[in-house]
Amino acid sequence: MVLNQSGIDSVLLFVTETGLQKSILDATEPLRILLRNSGVHDFATQSKGQDSKVMVEAKVMAETGIKSVPTSLYRPTTKDGDPRLWFSRFREHANPDDVIAVFVHDGRIHALNLTTSSIAKRLDAGLDCPDIGLVQSIAARSNSAAMELLGLLRKIAENGPITAACTGTTAVGRSIETALGISINSSPQPDFKGIEIKSGRMTGGGGRENRATLFACVPDWDISALKASRAILDQYGYKRGEVLRLYCTVSTKGKNAQGLFLEVDEAEKLLRERAIVNNGTEVCAWRLDRLHERLQEKHKETFWIKASSTRVGGIEHFQLESAIHTARPSNGQFDRLLKDGTITLDHLVKRSASGRVVEKGPLFKVERMRVPELFLGNPKEYRLV
Known part of the structure; x- marks a missing residue:
């Protein structure tokens, strides 16, 4: 996946027809860990029900640009209260069976539809646009610590x-x-x-x-x-x-x-x-x-x-x-x-x-x-x- 290859820590969500109809995306365990470790949200401390719903602003990376959308993080009043999230107007950006990559950048949730996005092809072609620029800047930031550590280790080894x-x-x-x-x-x-x-x-x-x-x-x-x-x-x-x-x-x-x-x-x-x-x-x-x-x-x-x-x-x-x-x-x-x-x-x-x-x-x-x-x-x- 292009995000993983760029060193960006992301989680995959799989869109279902039922989920789109009911406006539901399951907050899977990897996603919960990602959001908690990034300081965005901790479902483990969240109570069930609408009164405990948390609204945040997320970014959806579309072919026409990066769009801000209100996003809900909540636990329904069911027996298990399985954690969920939903991006506002998400049906404009996804279809049943699409695969969505979710990552966090600058404290904000970002979503990229891997099924419909041509970002990988555009990266290979050297084309420039907002979503590619964002991926490249995150990758550079992610790789900087690793390259710094590698340089220090090589210096120690040379001595x-x-x-x-x-x-x-x-x-x-x-x-x-x-x-x-x-x-x-x-x-x-x-x-x-x-x-x-x-x-x-x-x-x-x-x-x-x-x-x-x-x-x-x-x-x-x-x-x-x-x-x-x-x-x-x-x-x-x-x-x-x-x-x-x-x-x-x-x-x-x-x-x-x-x-x-x-x-x-x-x-x-x-x-x-x-x-x-x-x-x-x-x-x-x-x-x-x-x-x-x-x-x-x-x-x-x-x-x-x-x-x-x-x-x-x-x-x-x-x-x-x-x-x-x-x-x-x-x-x-x-x-x-x-x-x-x-x-x-x-x-x-x-x-x-x-x-x-x-x-x-x-x-x-x-x-x-x-x-x-x-x-x-x-x-x-x-x-x-």
């Missing part, structure tokens, strides 16, 4: 190996972020001007750490059998000296040493963690919608950096080698990779001899070789040296 800022599995990531001048923190927000940075070691023989962390996310305790990390630790942890630990990987491929495994419940839209005892006792659960939100927040745009590792005077050093640039994660692909065991869960919780419980996860991880499958469009790969 040779960097000294490890610490030891252990996190050393490569912390060292690269330190070289970039990024403070180390546990914020759920991306690292560099909206871009998440993920780094991994690459050995001289071509091998590399085989999993990358996507994000951390505790279970939804309100729907979980066990109501806290300490309860899971007490039930399934193991002793190492005076410390009770639960450091393990859990997946849908089968039970682990603690008897734990994952199960994707498509009907209920849940990820369940179960134990093999008692025919699959439930341990805890995550709403898939919440995992999707974390994915979209954390990996809207990501640089996956590979660095080779060497030791100089007994101290590890990292040479930046390459980076893969991804954007627009797919919730559907996330679910598929969960189901086939490509995306896994790591518990990282322990209780010290003093009784203090420390939780560093749970971490959702993906096999590095499968990272591109998680995103829409073709990832861009850059050599750094």
Whole structure:
């Protein structure tokens, strides 16, 4: 799609004959996330009914120009109150079975009819008009942060190996972020001007750490059998000296040493963690919608950096080698990779001899070789040296 190719974060809406007749467009989950993350509207905090309807001004990109239209955002007084929106005079711009791309620019919703628009052809032909100018300006703004980061990484790489800022599995990531001048923190927000940075070691023989962390996310305790990390630790942890630990990987491929495994419940839209005892006792659960939100927040745009590792005077050093640039994660692909065991869960919780419980996860991880499958469009790969 031309918007995705231009680096613009957009969501597709599919127009139905019934929807046009009833003046209804469903605010799908990806659209709700887009509007919330853009600060336009949060359906989750909106009550049902006409009194709670929100009106905003949106832009419809037509062949004759960009038109401002009043747009309603609301939840009907039905049982579920499924979020909806409607662009005023939308029938002038769409027909049944048309595909509409929705994106946000300067805090305002924009809609482009991909079925009838000739924007892609006009871009290729180098023609000039208002909608093309808008797409090009947004693309330039979107790409500027990525190009700035790429330039910084190449400059670091040109200066040779960097000294490890610490030891252990996190050393490569912390060292690269330190070289970039990024403070180390546990914020759920991306690292560099909206871009998440993920780094991994690459050995001289071509091998590399085989999993990358996507994000951390505790279970939804309100729907979980066990109501806290300490309860899971007490039930399934193991002793190492005076410390009770639960450091393990859990997946849908089968039970682990603690008897734990994952199960994707498509009907209920849940990820369940179960134990093999008692025919699959439930341990805890995550709403898939919440995992999707974390994915979209954390990996809207990501640089996956590979660095080779060497030791100089007994101290590890990292040479930046390459980076893969991804954007627009797919919730559907996330679910598929969960189901086939490509995306896994790591518990990282322990209780010290003093009784203090420390939780560093749970971490959702993906096999590095499968990272591109998680995103829409073709990832861009850059050599750094």
